[in-house]
Amino acid sequence: MTIQSKMQAKNASPRILGAARAIAHREGAGKITIDAVAREADLSKGGVLYNFPTKRALLAGLLDEMLAEHRERLASVPEDRRSRTLRGHLEAIVQARAVDDDLSMAILVAAASDPRLLDPLRAELTGDLERILSDTQDTSGAMVVVLAIQGLRFQKLLGLPDGGAGLRGRVIEQLRAMINELE
Amino acid sequence: MTIQSKMQAKNASPRILGAARAIAHREGAGKITIDAVAREADLSKGGVLYNFPTKRALLAGLLDEMLAEHRERLASVPEDRRSRTLRGHLEAIVQARAVDDDLSMAILVAAASDPRLLDPLRAELTGDLERILSDTQDTSGAMVVVLAIQGLRFQKLLGLPDGGAGLRGRVIEQLRAMINELE
DNA sequence: ATAAAATTGCCGAATGGACAGTGAATAATG
DNA sequence: CATTATTCACTGTCCATTCGGCAATTTTAT
Known part of the structure; x- marks a missing residue:
């Protein structure tokens, strides 16, 4: 009370x-x-x-809120840079300090209870991915970066080994560099 | 009956x-x-x-079985190649056609019900990662590959967009190439 | 060898707790 | 007053876990 x-x-x-x-x-x-x-x-x-x-509605609401935050972070990347969406995805995960700020956790529950809850996420990511791939000629290069970013997400979420903070920082630097080299 | x-x-x-x-x-x-x-x-x-x-024991058993299979796949990579462990991780996921063969699903349930169930997995991966990183000078390059492989896992598991089968194939090729270029 | 005893592997009916969802009654708000 | 937000007391279901019993198997004793 x-x-x-x-x-x-x-x-x-x-x-x-x-x-x-x-x-x-x-x-x-x-x-x-x-x-x-x-x-x-x-x-x-x-x-x-x-x-x-219903509980399902609650989970859907959670996912929805997190998707909205995700969109916001994407929008905060300067308009004119190349590979804008991809940069946004990377910076989003760099910024999300607490797991709490991260999409991933909600994703897990959702997936476990009802895979269909992920449909909005799938739609969003499909759009993002299209944008990312059409931003460059080197689609497989871009995709590798996308995958690595997702890897980072789940690694943090599940507490899997990450090789230490130093390495993590260098990895992020390297991903930034890889994005810059996309044409 | x-x-x-x-x-x-x-x-x-x-x-x-x-x-x-x-x-x-x-x-x-x-x-x-x-x-x-x-x-x-x-x-x-x-x-x-x-x-x-207990049910917990059942899940632990599941995870254990899958870890054993994972070790087997790693062991099937020729002894003498450079970056052996890293190659093993990549080929393991390429081979695991059905999600059924994959670690990831068990990981999810485990994580959702009791995060501690993942401890054996963490231990295993910590060892793998050490081996991977000590196999090369370019640790952040290797880590990017590791992350991308994990990204592939969860992408498949959650049914996230992957840019189509063609792209997927090219990505795997690219990852192989990246491994070859590690020193 | 063989009867008796102990052990193993399993059955299936309870037990009880956790949880999603309901609906009637009540309080707050404009 | 009417609508909206919330409480309270239940209901029903699902599910992990317990437990006493039983049949097959193995061990022990004779």
Whole structure:
């Protein structure tokens, strides 16, 4: 019970999504449960279900929010540079410090519970990829960079070995260089 | 009830693991349930739990089996080539046609239910990575290849866009070339 | 060798907990 | 007052895990 216990917010959805992310960050993606989210958001279970009528909808909302953030990061790359989309993908992952900021975690839960939840993501990435590939002649070179970026994502997410911070920095530098060399 | 209904096999574990993989392949990783595995393996629930006393143990067993297969694939790369481990990782994923043969799916379930299940995988990969990096001077170049391979894994697993089969082939060729150019 | 005893591998019916979803009642808001 | 946001108390389902029993197999004792 917070100080505002009896005050109705106009829209609890952001708080709910934030709660879900907090749980995923703290306890792992699999622990996202309606009850848990309700507790975390200081709301009743019914309250959560009022905003997201099913758990599936909640997960979809999560993914949606993260996709939106992803788009924002992409948009923050200067308009006129070559390989803009590809640069955006790389910088997005460099900036996302906490796993919490990252798409990947939501992706995992989604995939585990219902693969169709990933459809919007697939659509988005398909568009991105088309743009990336049409930005250059060296499509397989570009694709290697794309794949490496995805590799970075899951490596961080799953806590797989990364060869240390120093190497990580040099890898990112190298990826930047590879992007610059695309024509 | 099969024809051998009253015959006791010495060890149902392989059948159980096979059943689990079949389910994961057909219905998704999240559908691995003791009941389902029991049905698929034509065994009772108790029978499954006799071989794997908890579900966690079952998942650990799955991961273990897949790690063993992974080691085998690595071992199949000719002894004397440079960057042997790295080549092994690449060829392993090229060979694994069905997602079914791939580590990744098991990884996902494991990560979702209990991150600690990934510890053996982490250990294995840490060793692999050390070997890979000590095989060359160009550590960041090698790491980019490692990351791209991981990217390929998850791309396939999650059904993310890959730019088509042609591009995929060229990417693999390019990765092979990158490995050859490592010193 | 063989009967008895112990062990192994498995069955299948409970048990209980976790969880998604419902609906009627209630409070807040404009 | 009417609409919207939320609570509360349930319901039903799914699922991991427990447990007593049983048949086949192996070991031990005679």
